[in-house]
Amino acid sequence: MRKMLSSGVCTSTVQLPGKVAVVTGANTGIGKETAKELAQRGARVYLACRDIQKGELVAREIQTMTGNQQVLVRELDLADTKSIRAFAKDFLAEEKHLHILINNAGVMMCPYSKTADGFEMHMGVNHLGHFLLTHLLLEKLKESAPSRVVNVSSLAHHLGRIHFHNLQGEKFYNAGLAYCHSKLANILFTQELARRLKGSGVTTYSVHPGTVNSELVRHSLFMKWMWWLFSFFIKTPKQGAQTSLYCAITEGLEILNGHHFSDCSVAWVSAQARNETIARRLWDVSCDLLGIPMD
Numbered sequence: 110m111r112k113m114l115s116s117g118v119c120t121s122t123v124q125l126p127g128k129v130a131v132v133t134g135a136n137t138g139i140g141k142e143t144a145k146e147l148a149q150r151g152a153r154v155y156l157a158c159r160d161i162q163k164g165e166l167v168a169r170e171i172q173t174m175t176g177n178q179q180v181l182v183r184e185l186d187l188a189d190t191k192s193i194r195a196f197a198k199d200f201l202a203e204e205k206h207l208h209i210l211i212n213n214a215g216v217m218m219c220p221y222s223k224t225a226d227g228f229e230m231h232m233g234v235n236h237l238g239h240f241l242l243t244h245l246l247l248e249k250l251k252e253s254a255p256s257r258v259v260n261v262s263s264l265a266h267h268l269g270r271i272h273f274h275n276l277q278g279e280k281f282y283n284a285g286l287a288y289c290h291s292k293l294a295n296i297l298f299t300q301e302l303a304r305r306l307k308g309s310g311v312t313t314y315s316v317h318p319g320t321v322n323s324e325l326v327r328h329s330l331f332m333k334w335m336w337w338l339f340s341f342f343i344k345t346p347k348q349g350a351q352t353s354l355y356c357a358i359t360e361g362l363e364i365l366n367g368h369h370f371s372d373c374s375v376a377w378v379s380a381q382a383r384n385e386t387i388a389r390r391l392w393d394v395s396c397d398l399l400g401i402p403m404d
Contacts (some may be wrong), residue, residue: 110250116374117319118258119355125152128328129213130357131154131205131246133185133239134214136163139261141171142350143211148177150358151191157185161216187214187238189225193310201346206253207246209357213261214292218284228354228398229277231284235291240298240395242389247311254310255363258302259356262295262315262369267379271387273394296369296378297388298395303367304385311387316354317371318349352363 123186127171130147135156136142148171149155150312158164163396164182164252183199188193200207215235225234243258269289274280278287299315320343356362381387396403 113160117351117355117374119146119351119359121319121359121374122149123221123358123360125150126272128208129204130154130209131200131207131360132211132213133242134158136160136182136348139349139353140211140213143213143348143353144180145171145174146350146354146359147209148172148180148244149175149198151177153179154181155200156180156182158166158182158216159184159186159188175191183241184215186225187242187390189233190238190241191225192393193238193241194245197242200246201249202218204249207249208253208256209259210243210246211259211261211353211357212295213259213353214239215261217288220281220284220346221278223277227277227281229279229287231276231287232292233296235288236298237293237395237399239295241399241401242403250311251306251309256311257362258299258311258359259314259353260295260297260299260313260315261293261353262317263289264317264371265289266293266296266382267373269379270381271297271391273390276394291384293379293382294391296382297384297391298368299369299386300382304388307316307366312366314365314367315369316352317369317376318352319344319372324370328367333370 132144134142135144136158144154144156156164156168161184168180168182172178185196216230219230221244222230228237296315299313302313352370356370359368369376393403
């Protein structure tokens, strides 16, 4: 039954020698499994992690399992724009190419808190952190085209709304809904990015990995209990990584640029997630918050 409920496997046989990939949050869960598979296919993989010690342990594990020594760990704290800018600066100085960027890291249902720059934690890490990282690496992605950006979102986006008057939870806050809002932002970012990058050779996709047994629920005792209660129906991290991998490497996917995927297939998104006006306004607001010049 678990196999039936966690359908969707990346069956691509594409090999990736000479390709360079960055995976955020790659020291655990879906990110770790995604990085492992990319390394298995021969890519040079950067594990962009907040916890360097855990990252180094995972890198050695992947190197041993795959035989690929080109698995590198670099510090990246998406809750701090200084860390994001430092990561990007060092990466650009170190690498000539970037073919795959997987914006995988995230927080879920954490108590109200703020990032180093004063952003609400869910919106700051899940959306703004990856928005800035992608912006800083965009020219390298264009130079390396064909290249891809994969944004890990969630089915939870259906409950999300972009309240521009309360984007940072300053007027009202609910941890569960804050997560949903940030996952909606991931999809809107994906669609607007696809529109802006049309013809550049860089394509972008958002994905719902499924309900996965991971550390993402560490802030919620209720969710931990629910995860345990329904563990028989929950995907493993390896199963949860399949759609990210599918969007990162499957040949011929360029015609579906900007689409949302689940179980390695195009998936339906909410009406809010299809609203181009909201997507464009969110882009402009994000640029303003991050000090990025607007086009």
